[in-house]
Amino acid sequence: MLDRSRRVLLGWALACLAGFGVLALGVSQGWVWLAEIDDEGQGLRDWALDDAGLGGFLRVVEEVFHAQWVLLAMAATALLMLSRGHRRAAVYTVGMAVAAFAGFRGLKILVDRERPPWQLTTSLHETESFPSGHATMVTALAMVVIVLVVMLVRRAVVRRLAVTLAALVVLVVCLDRVLLGRHYPSDAVGGVLLGVGLGLLGLVVYSPLPRSHALKIDPLPEAIPSAKRLAVVLNPIKVEDVEAFQSIVDQMATGAGWSAPRWHLTTVEDSGTGQAERASIEGADLVIVCGGDGTVREVCAELAGTGIPVGIVPAGTGNLLARNLGIPLYIRAALDIALTGQDRAIDMVSVRGDRGEPEAEDHGEPAPGGFESHFLVMAGMGFDAAIMEGVNEDLKKRVGWIAYVVSALKSLMSPVVKVEVSIDGGEYTKHRARTIVVGNVGSLQAGMPLLPDASIDDGQLDVVLIYPRRFLSWIPVAFRVLAKRRRTDDTVNRMTGRTVSIRAGADTPRQLDGDSIGPGRELHMECIHGRLLVRVPR
Known part of the structure; x- marks a missing residue:
């Protein structure tokens, strides 16, 4: 209508x-x-x-x-x-x-x-x-x-x-x-x-549709004249009508002074890496990615270090990167920011670990006896990874984020994990936890401020280890997290560093940016400062 x-x-x-x-x-x-x-x-x-x-x-x-x-x-x-x-x-x-x-x-x-x-x-x-x-x-x-x-x-x-x-x-x-x-x-x-x-x-x-956020702002200066070549990487299963979406993008791109976009659709075999590579080879001045967190992560990883900015149109369930960058979830508003916003250099995190399930190989070239990958938002071991692993995909398609709630309730009393943590190459310290999250941003699922001091462009990783001893202990833990209490103890422990290494005493569920990578015992992470350019609101 x-x-x-x-x-x-x-x-x-x-x-x-x-x-x-x-x-x-x-x-x-x-x-x-x-x-x-x-x-x-x-x-x-x-x-x-x-x-x-x-x-x-x-x-x-x-x-x-x-x-x-x-x-x-x-x-x-x-x-x-x-x-x-x-x-x-x-x-x-x-x-x-x-x-x-x-x-x-x-x-x-x-x-x-x-x-x-x-x-x-x-x-x-x-x-x-x-x-x-x-x-x-x-x-x-x-x-x-x-x-x-x-x-x-x-x-x-x-x-x-x-x-x-x-x-x-x-x-x-x-x-x-x-x-x-x-x-x-x-x-x-x-x-x-x-x-x-x-x-x-x-x-x-009077149309209720939002106007461009840059309509009354002076154009951004260009250090190098741009040919305004635009490429779009689209996960077709994330939009209801591909042709309608393409029509909207074509219309808005033309209105913003960009060329007609070249389209690259993801497949089951290639979730964004190959498409982003082709867009780069073709000389795109801007690549817009529309899809879930997995698609966004693959495209961003491929374009990291190229100097080509990435515009994000969130179309998944979590959309964690978009939320933390202030990119609206409404498609037209997100497209407007991708086309007319300003570039921001953000950090990227390289990660390696012991070999987990076979799908870990899809996230990068596996190292001998292990794998190498990357993330933009967070990595986790324990409870949060068990949530991602236990999500029913059919239920997720029907009810969205409620599927994560159902999985969380099933995983609430996940086993306690004995872990050792090393920050910036220091000595390993021993801990007990139900979940360990290493974040590049402050807010995670449902806007929870799990890492309130984290910033996506500070060159640092923030770590939180959570250890509620009993079922009811989750209540005070949740209160401390929501209230952004910075006090640390055995229940909620926080650390910060450029590199983080985690070793678990037993195989433990693991996830990167909400994608399960299978159980394993190790994750070694390094923050690469200012690696990627993304489009954000002015």
Whole structure:
């Protein structure tokens, strides 16, 4: 809907408003066929209140969806959008609230239709009847919800569910108005047509889609003139409609002054390395990668040290690198930053260890008896790696991050690991832990500030060892982490260094940037300062 041209949206809006106008004319002129349909409302009212006993439920619906509460919900939605940085979406929401409320109030006075004589007598409504204020306001709210869901939610299942629920709520409210005898059927239909028409007209007048964050900022100086050659590495399974995504990128790239992008799609056999290499050989001045953390990691690793900046369009479940760089998860906003943002040099971490499961070989050329790889966000051993290892992929596709919660609950009391840790080549110290995380950034899954002092461009690695002795001990541990308490002890121990080596006493689950690399006993990591250029907001 949001990608439709203004001409198409205007046509839809005018069709709805024209239908409303015809209905209003019929009500004013007392058309016989319309009056006959409206008179059926009395039979429906008698059935609902006398035979079906729906009175209590209908009164609850009436009160919950009163115009004042709908206005309050729309105001709360606008504030939420504003807090998330979606200023135009907030303005659209406020505009819809004002237009819908003023519209139905003004049109009631203009048409001046009396309420049905058979309405519920316990609390008569004496204001004008056409159009239904309840129907207009709840439809306006449903339009806002649908627009925001289409704009911000990527999962088709969630979008369809939200749209279906919004339409169902509108239907229930319309039936409520007729079954209580508050309105004629034409009043409810008129309210829906008015709400939909105003919502579509609002999209024509003021698009809620964000504008370029660099629109009012001076262009960045270029030390070397760029040919504006653009390449895009896309994991096709991470977007619902590849052609639609390509169309959006083509349109935005042209508008930002870039050449038509050259497209490189990942495969099961090559998750980004070969595609990034080809983009580099072809002379790309910017490579945009769209995919999950694994795809982003492979592309970034291949382009590290080349001087070619990487624009990240997060399309996975965790999107940890994007979150820590301040890159929004909304596709258009992320594309805008990739095309018009500024370059930032960030650290990369090389890692080697003993050979784990066979998939470890996919992350780099294995060393004799071991493997070599890299990460941008974090490495882990123990509980956090067990979470990644235990995620049900089918469940992950259906419900997203909830699959990690399910896996975490299963792995909560993972075995205690005896480990030895060496920082910057120093002597190994002995510890006990349920999980060990080595991070290049401060916030991990769900925005948890596990490493509050970590920075992705300081040339240092931050380590945390967590050792809750019992199940309930996780509660104070979680409190300390969320409160960013820096005190260290046997329960939460922190270390910092450019190189970190970890040796476990037994085979332990391991992960790099959220990808399981199989169990093993060793990880040796070195932070390479300023190795990669990425596009970030100005």
